[in-house]
Amino acid sequence: MGKSKVTMALLLLTLMLNSNCANSEELSSVPDEKSNEAELNQVLDLEEFKQQLQEISTVAPAASSNQLNGRVKTLSTKYLLSPGDSIAVSVYGEPEFSQASVLVRPDGYATIEPFGEMYVAGSDVNDLTTELKARFKSYLLDPKISVKVNSMHTAKVYIYGAVQKPGLYQQERVTARDGSTGTTAIVTPELTVASVISNAGGIKYNADLRQVKVTNNATGRNEVLDLMNLIENGDASQDIYLRSGDTVYIPTLESNAQIADRDFMLVASSSLAPADFPVRVIGAVNRPGIHKLTSGSPRLNSAIAASEGYMPEANQKVVTIQRVTPQGNVSTFYVDPNKNDLILRPNDIVVVADKSTSVASRGFDFAGTIITPFGRFADSFNSWAEMFNPSRRYRRW
Incomplete structure (x- = not known):
């Protein structure tokens, strides 16, 4: 009788173990x-x-x-x-x-x-x-x-205002592979204000980053963001997640000259800025013309280097920078590049004169008159002949 009870107990134990194994196998097939x-x-x-x-x-x-x-x-x-x-x-x-x-x-x-x-x-x-x-x-x-x-849906947002390439942008899935195991996973990058600005080519340098407006089209709710606080202090709460149908508006400052050099450099060194911007170098340099400066190094000597350096007759102690505002006004700076490697702004005009004062004056006047795109100085000359008249008095700005 005792032996029969032991046999029965062993049989029950075996059945229980088999049952647990079966359950374990079934549970392992359920994704966790x-x-x-x-x-x-x-x-x-x-x-x-x-x-x-x-x-x-x-x-x-x-x-x-x-x-x-x-x-x-x-x-x-x-x-x-x-x-x-x-x-x-x-x-x-x-x-x-x-x-x-x-x-x-x-x-x-x-x-x-x-x-x-x-x-x-x-x-x-x-x-x-x-x-x-x-x-x-x-x-x-x-x-x-x-x-x-x-x-997954394809989220679409619209960005406009002071950005390089305004328009409609959509979020896309990408596949990532683990190099060690060969496994792949579908990844959807996060859609934030900063990421959309980056893919829109970056901001324009006259953007008002303290008044960026995001509108949710489903609710009509507006939210104003301070992206300068994000850049300066790392306030990630300003870089909000976007939803499909959102619109992002970046307003424009009255003039990019209102931006202090410190703030300009902060923005230029961030991922919100375009990779480069144009400046024009004319005068006694080896390769005059429009050159692109990287946003991380937007300085006068970088522009001279992009122009392949000075010509032998160049006046290297006084270089003129002319900055045209959207209102058509011109700010002029006279700089010794050896002492002050001035921070340039987009569309600045760098004039390198030769060592003749009269020719230098003519170069300054020519730059301000011909290069400005705003037409403020169109009535300064009555004709091309007058423009190049050697007897005409040239003014220094």
Whole structure:
């Protein structure tokens, strides 16, 4: 009898072990939110991927607040649900609660059974999984929930105002590969104000970055951002996430001459600025003409170097810089480049005269009269013949 009880106990133990093994195998086939997150983060070749992303993505990843000045952009793999997305909700062992396709509607809501309408826009997959687990505990003892994104919408935003290339920009998905394991993941770069400005070619230098306006077309709500605070102090709250249909407006200052050199250099060194800007160099240089200066080094001696240096007869101790404002006024600076490597602004005119004072004066007058695009000085001369009349008195500005 005792031996029979022992045999029965061993048999029951074997059955229990087999049952546990079977359950373990079945549970391992259910996607877990942690494993999903780990899979999405399989992006180890980040430096290579960032380079590819700049080439193939319409909207690049946002610049982090503490890295704007170095033109370094960061990549986030946390995807936030948005209208137009399709998701699948799986409840292990409860097919009546599972849904293969749930659409996030334009109002941000989705119909998820048995709860009905749930606002899911702005949540990531893990957030939604956690919320569904909590809700399903009213129905199931130990709910096993999996949420995945079937397809993602294409977000579109419009930017206009003081940017290089205003227009409509859309967010696109890219595929990242883990170089060590060969696994791939679909990544959607975050859509922020800074990322859209960057992909619009950067700001114009007369942009008023303290009054950037974002309008949500769905609600009509306006939000005013101070992007100078983002650049100066790293206030990431100013670089908000955008939603499809948002419009971004960057107003214009009255004149870029109102921007102090310190602020100009801060902006020029940030990822919000264009990569370069034009200046014109004329006079006694080896290659006069329009040259592009990199935004990180917009100085007088850089412009001289871009012009392949001075000619032998150049007056290297006094160089003239003429700056035309949008109102048509001209500011003139006389600079010794050896003592003051002046910060230049877009469309500045650099005049390098020769060592003859009279010719230098003529060069200053010619630059101010012919190069300005605003027509303020069109009536300064009655004819081309008068312009080049050697007997005409030339003025120094």
